[in-house]
Amino acid sequence: MKIDQLEPGYFGIGIQHGKTPENLGVLWRSAQNLGASFVFTVGKRYAKQACDTHDIVKAMPYFHYDTFEDFYNHLPKGAMIIGVELDERAIDLQKFKHPRNCVYLLGAEDHGLTxxxxxxxxxxxKFNTPKSLNVAVAGSIIMYDRSIKGSHIYLKGTPK
Incomplete structure (x- = not known):
């Protein structure tokens, strides 16, 4: 199958049960600069604060989901969920090929993903680091990694 390089795809990025609105504000600002289509939260809501110096709330879509089930039921058709988690099943970011259409889901720093x-x-x-990273920093690194590697279509049957 030939991939049409003119079709860039889309991605969103968000935080599940984020601890502070500042983390979402920083992630949102990075998302705008690094090509995200939207940002979202699962659990706690975003409140405008000082780190939103570009007034991004007016420039990029933000979605909030009360529960993971609500988020999961409203995924864009065909979008893959890419969970970011220190887990034995996780692939190191430097080896990961980003899908064309996906959402990156980050967990809170103190509890991770559910x-x-x-x-x-x-x-x-996951990151090849001895300890967890700040959630906004982690999300920014992932988006930068995507921007320098490009994205790929996963064909049916491609292993996880």
Whole structure:
């Protein structure tokens, strides 16, 4: 199958049960600069604060889902969930090929992703670091990695 390089795809990025609105504000700002189509939260809501210096709330779609089930039921058709988690099943980010259409789901720094989110993720990725990273920093690194590697279509039957 030939991939049409003119079709860039889309991606969204969000946080499940984020601890602080500042983390979402920083992630949102990075998302705008690194090509995300939208940002989202699962659990706690975003509140405008000082790190939204570009008034991104007016420039990029933001979605909030009360529960993981609500988020999962409203995924764009064909989008893969890429969970970011320190887990033995996770692929190191430097080896990961980003899908053309996906959502990156980050967990809060103190608890990570829920078991349900881990199980329903199409892929899990992790950083090769001894400890966890700030959630906004982790998300920014993932988006930068996507921008320099490009994205790929996963053909039916491609292993996770």
């Amino acid at each position: 078991n349900e989110a881990i199980e329903k993720s199409h892929h899990l990725i």
